[in-house]
Amino acid sequence: MRKWTILLAALMLAGTLSACGAGNLGGSSSPSTESSISESQSSESSDSASNYSHDSKGLAEKLAAKGYIDLEKSQSMRADFIGAESDKGKKYAAVSGTLELYEYDPEALSERAKACIEEVKSTGKVTVMESLGPVDAVLSDNGKYLMIYQDTDDSEEAAARKTAIYEIVKTFE
Numbered sequence: 801m802r803k804w805t806i807l808l809a810a811l812m813l814a815g816t817l818s819a820c821g822a823g824n825l826g827g828s829s830s831p832s833t834e835s836s837i838s839e840s841q842s843s844e845s846s847d848s849a850s851n852y853s854h855d856s857k858g859l860a861e862k863l864a865a866k867g868y869i870d871l872e873k874s875q876s877m878r879a880d881f882i883g884a885e886s887d888k889g890k891k892y893a894a895v896s897g898t899l900e901l902y903e904y905d906p907e908a909l910s911e912r913a914k915a916c917i918e919e920v921k922s923t924g925k926v927t928v929m930e931s932l933g934p935v936d937a938v939l940s941d942n943g944k945y946l947m948i949y950q951d952t953d954d955s956e957e958a959a960a961r962k963t964a965i966y967e968i969v970k971t972f973e
Contacts, residue, residue: 895961896953917943
């Protein structure tokens with residue numbers, strides 16, 4: 801019985817590490833000054849939606865073009881923990897933290913996906929694993945993309961950056 805308990809604990813630890821990303825992606829080398837944020841926000845109006853593919857890769861490219869994430873510093877994530885498409889989970893290094901993107905097929909949602917989406921809609925959080933508890937998340941308006949963003953900076957600049965990132969994710973088609 802004790803062997804089974806140890807094996808179960810080891811499996812849970814392995815699942816936790818793969819779901820949350822083992823390792824540090826580091827910070828992005830992108831500038832994080834207020835002027836760069838202002839420039840990226842002002843260029844938003846000239847940014848055509850046709851410049852990006854309509855998938856999580858296109859969303860990541862848009863966030864990278866704005867200087868919010870580093871596409872070179874990424875790792876695949878297990879998307880099945882939140883019911884997203886299995887090959888559509890990525891974690892990126894952000895200016896001062898990490899950003900995870902997941903993609904759903906709104907026409908073919910699993911029960912797990914429906915539960916996660918409803919949790920985000922009602923609480924602004926998602927429970928990836930029960931042992932970790934809920935984390936802040938945002939869902940796109942079309943229900944296709946889910947983002948988990950963690951920023952280690954608590955300055956006003958970081959708050960403005962978070963607002964801008966949330967707006968991009970919410971409105972991305």
